[in-house]
Amino acid sequence: MPTPSPDTPRLAIRGIRKVYPSVIANDGIDLVVMPGEIHAVLGENGAGKSTLMKVIYGVIRPDEGEILWEGERVTVPNPAQARALGIGMVFQHFSLFETLTVVQNVALSIPGKLDLAALSKRIEEVSERYGLPVDPRRMVHALSVGERQRVEIIRCLLQNPRLLILDEPTSVLTPQAVRKLFETLRQLAAEGVSILYISHKLDEIQELCHKATVLRGGKVTGTCTPSQETPQTMARLMIGVDLPACCHGEAEGGGEVRLRIQGLSHVTDDPFGTNLKDIHLEVRSGEILGIAGVSGNGQQELLRAISGEEPLTQKQAIELCGLPVGHLNPARRRGLGMCFVPEERLGRGAVPRLSLTENILLTAYRKGMLFAGLIRFGVAKRFAEECIKRFDVKCGGAHSEAKSLSGGNLQKFIVGREIMQEPRLLVLAQPTWGVDVGASSFIRQSVLDLRNSGSAVLVISEELEELFEICDRIQVIAKGTLSPSKLTADTNVEEIGMWMSGLWPGAKTEGASHVA
Amino acid sequence: MELSFFSSILFATVVAGTPLIIVALGELVTEKSGVLNLGAEGIMSVGAVAAFATAHHTGSPTLGILAGMGAGMLMSLLFGISALTLMANQVASGLALSIFGVGLSAFIGKPYESIALASVTPIRIPLLSKIPLLGPSLFEQQGLVYFSWALIAAVAWFLYRSRAGLVLRAVGESPVAAHSIGYGVVRIRYQAVLFGGAMAGIGGAFLSVFYTPMWVEGMVAGRGWIALSLVVFATWRPMRVMIGAYLFGGCMITQMFVQGSGARISIPAQFLSSLPYVATILVLVLISRNRSTIRINSPASLGQPFLPDA
Numbered sequence: 057m058p059t060p061s062p063d064t065p066r067l068a069i070r071g072i073r074k075v076y077p078s079v080i081a082n083d084g085i086d087l088v089v090m091p092g093e094i095h096a097v098l099g100e101n102g103a104g105k106s107t108l109m110k111v112i113y114g115v116i117r118p119d120e121g122e123i124l125w126e127g128e129r130v131t132v133p134n135p136a137q138a139r140a141l142g143i144g145m146v147f148q149h150f151s152l153f154e155t156l157t158v159v160q161n162v163a164l165s166i167p168g169k170l171d172l173a174a175l176s177k178r179i180e181e182v183s184e185r186y187g188l189p190v191d192p193r194r195m196v197h198a199l200s201v202g203e204r205q206r207v208e209i210i211r212c213l214l215q216n217p218r219l220l221i222l223d224e225p226t227s228v229l230t231p232q233a234v235r236k237l238f239e240t241l242r243q244l245a246a247e248g249v250s251i252l253y254i255s256h257k258l259d260e261i262q263e264l265c266h267k268a269t270v271l272r273g274g275k276v277t278g279t280c281t282p283s284q285e286t287p288q289t290m291a292r293l294m295i296g297v298d299l300p301a302c303c304h305g306e307a308e309g310g311g312e313v314r315l316r317i318q319g320l321s322h323v324t325d326d327p328f329g330t331n332l333k334d335i336h337l338e339v340r341s342g343e344i345l346g347i348a349g350v351s352g353n354g355q356q357e358l359l360r361a362i363s364g365e366e367p368l369t370q371k372q373a374i375e376l377c378g379l380p381v382g383h384l385n386p387a388r389r390r391g392l393g394m395c396f397v398p399e400e401r402l403g404r405g406a407v408p409r410l411s412l413t414e415n416i417l418l419t420a421y422r423k424g425m426l427f428a429g430l431i432r433f434g435v436a437k438r439f440a441e442e443c444i445k446r447f448d449v450k451c452g453g454a455h456s457e458a459k460s461l462s463g464g465n466l467q468k469f470i471v472g473r474e475i476m477q478e479p480r481l482l483v484l485a486q487p488t489w490g491v492d493v494g495a496s497s498f499i500r501q502s503v504l505d506l507r508n509s510g511s512a513v514l515v516i517s518e519e520l521e522e523l524f525e526i527c528d529r530i531q532v533i534a535k536g537t538l539s540p541s542k543l544t545a546d547t548n549v550e551e552i553g554m555w556m557s558g559l560w561p562g563a564k565t566e567g568a569s570h571v572a
Numbered sequence: 573m574e575l576s577f578f579s580s581i582l583f584a585t586v587v588a589g590t591p592l593i594i595v596a597l598g599e600l601v602t603e604k605s606g607v608l609n610l611g612a613e614g615i616m617s618v619g620a621v622a623a624f625a626t627a628h629h630t631g632s633p634t635l636g637i638l639a640g641m642g643a644g645m646l647m648s649l650l651f652g653i654s655a656l657t658l659m660a661n662q663v664a665s666g667l668a669l670s671i672f673g674v675g676l677s678a679f680i681g682k683p684y685e686s687i688a689l690a691s692v693t694p695i696r697i698p699l700l701s702k703i704p705l706l707g708p709s710l711f712e713q714q715g716l717v718y719f720s721w722a723l724i725a726a727v728a729w730f731l732y733r734s735r736a737g738l739v740l741r742a743v744g745e746s747p748v749a750a751h752s753i754g755y756g757v758v759r760i761r762y763q764a765v766l767f768g769g770a771m772a773g774i775g776g777a778f779l780s781v782f783y784t785p786m787w788v789e790g791m792v793a794g795r796g797w798i799a800l801s802l803v804v805f806a807t808w809r810p811m812r813v814m815i816g817a818y819l820f821g822g823c824m825i826t827q828m829f830v831q832g833s834g835a836r837i838s839i840p841a842q843f844l845s846s847l848p849y850v851a852t853i854l855v856l857v858l859i860s861r862n863r864s865t866i867r868i869n870s871p872a873s874l875g876q877p878f879l880p881d882a
Binding site for chain 2: 114115134135136139147151152153154155156160163164165169170195197325326
């Protein structure tokens with residue numbers, strides 16, 4: 057790979073500033089990446105990492121600042137120009153087209169004549185060389201998340217990049233797949249490719265990266281050599297204060313069964329969905345059951361079955377506090393004491409254009425907010441205000457629109473709304489997805505407190521650390537089937553990671569699961 | 573030449589289906605880019621009157637077609653400015669364009685009412701037109717009929733074999749992703765809209781210059797709407813558009829024959845008139861009821877405006 061001089065930085069950016077109407081996303085950011093260096097960009101959600109990467113890749117134009125590529129000042133007006141320079145990017149939210157095949161997707165970012173047969177061969181060569189197996193003829197919608205990521209990486213590699221940007225690449229991978237990815241990245245770095253690695257996972261950065269730049273609130277708060285730091289010191293740079301530790305407390309255990317699912321099978325009518333096969337689980341009062349798994353293995357379908365959004369014909373398959381509820385709609389299940397925090401905050405958890413008070417009404421109206429068919433707005437408002445206070449929701453007040461809140465604050469509000477209804481069973485989907493570290497640990501603590509007060513809690517999450525932190529027992533979902541349950545204390549990330557590929561003792565191993 | 577009953581029904585079916593194919597294929601390309609242009613009826617009307625006026629003044633049907641095409645592109649440019657540049661609601665813009673186009677065509681066409689053009693002699697294809705039964709009805713047609721067949725092949729090739737078609741489909745599925753890998757979403761959508769407008773204009777021209785060589789207010793008579801629904805029921809696939817268009821044309825012609833034959837049948841005429849619509853919808857629904865076919869072929873961003881975030 058041609059480099060002008062080994063001492064010239066591959067990329068140097070100076071004083072990048074990008075202002076949006078409501079927020080300064082980047083405020084005078086400097087960053088230097090050397091050839092063959094794996095450089096971490098560390099920061100919480102909203103710290104400005106993604107904006108910075110989009111500036112480098114030419115998706116967004118900065119208001120101020122300059123970019124030096126191998127010592128020369130350049131402007132990057134669009135992604136095509138970035139690719140011409142030798143910059144490749146793997147996006148956090150994949151930029152693949154679901155209804156096209158792998159090779160067609162790759163062809164879209166390779167200039168020149170359309171020769172799919174020749175391109176397929178090149179894809180196979182690259183995937184062989186870097187250990188990224190993928191079939192070029194398959195449609196993207198049929199691929200697992202891990203496979204999709206490989207397609208994104210291969211797409212970049214085919215352009216012989218000299219700088220590869222990866223935005224939160226491991227958030228969707230099993231621990232084993234993460235290890236494979238790291239091997240590939242190290243191989244690339246050894247060949248002289250520079251890598252910008254965006255993440256908020258401190259242990260990964262320690263393991264992989266040579267250098268790190270830490271962002272907070274759009275500014276650089278420090279640079280460090282991760283191998284010489286501890287996660288605590290890096291966390292301090294990242295969030296500005298020490299991380300609060302969760303206090304777990306002993307599980308009561310042995311409480312009454314609040315949710316029982318027996319032999320639940322369900323064929324979805326979504327052609328891209330996953331069928332559920334013979335699901336068994338039990339959640340007792342005073343315990344937290346976690347369901348791990350790589351997304352797209354049936355979590356959506358299981359959640360819809362539990363919440364009642366997809367009513368079942370088998371009425372006995374789901375029992376809530378001893379009553380068969382398989383045929384009941386979500387409102388009736390909530391009436392029996394089940395509360396539910398869906399994965400999508402805006403749209404399913406809250407109505408974006410409604411005020412917080414009105415959003416309270418959506419699920420908590422049973423708490424004395426109705427009288428003779430009329431709404432008692434005073435009660436709802438007091439409930440909202442208490443929720444804002446108790447759960448430390450930063451907002452303009454109970455009258456603010458839901459969409460005006462940041463992700464973390466809205467999630468605290470939604471979780472608070474459900475917890476304040478004192479549910480007998482609380483179901484949470486991805487409770488801290490895209491939520492910053494501070495708010496995450498607050499939410500986890502609130503969930504633990506709820507369990508300690510005697511509620512049953514079911515958490516479905518892709519974040520293994522989160523599950524190990526709060527759950528008493530863990531089960532794994534893979535390809536629409538559910539593993540046996542394990543006490544968290546008796547297992548470890550390795551074992552659960554294996555299980556996430558569908559390989560638990562006694563599993564019917566018909567082909568690999570949707571994992572990589 | 574004397575045509576048998578079967579041949580004349582086939583002949584008329586092909587003629588009736590041709591404008592639908594042309595307009596629907598144009599709309600299909602537009603929709604594949606993620607833009608829903610409901611203005612086809614209005615664009616066809618303006619195309620029809622522009623083509624008629626030009627053909628009348630110049631005496632050249634070819635210039636008429638070109639005028640219809642140009643008028644259609646101008647109309648769709650209007651839609652593009654409103655829906656793509658100004659990001660107005662696509663449904664509302666399209667509906668407005670339809671209403672506007674129908675009205676405008678009536679206004680322009682006032683002086684041309686009750687004038688007839690000389691009918692254009694069909695183009696006879698040597699050898700093929702000698703095939704018994706099929707030859708005279710399929711291969712002694714107007715040039716635009718052959719054009720519509722070529723268009724089916726061209727659109728299918730473009731969408732599924734060419735790079736530009738791949739880009740177009742990508743834009744229609746996820747404009748955000750297409751933008752992030754560096755494609756000009758708005759520019760590509762403009763091209764698709766203009767192509768759709770050109771085809772709708774030609775479809776209108778076919779009606780006023782060849783099908784019934786005269787201008788009558790409201791002569792498009794809902795064909796723009798039929799073409800729109802053909803695209804959806806054909807799940808955005810060119811071959812199925814053709815099947816749907818001929819099916820509709822065939823049922824239309826057959827029921828007209830039946831009604832015109834004076835046969836004493838005790839079926840209300842309104843019921844017969846509704847048959848083409850019912851039959852087309854039924855058949856297309858049946859062949860495309862597979863949900864994954866729909867999901868794979870329908871452009872996911874259809875009708876949504878695209879606003880780049882920079």
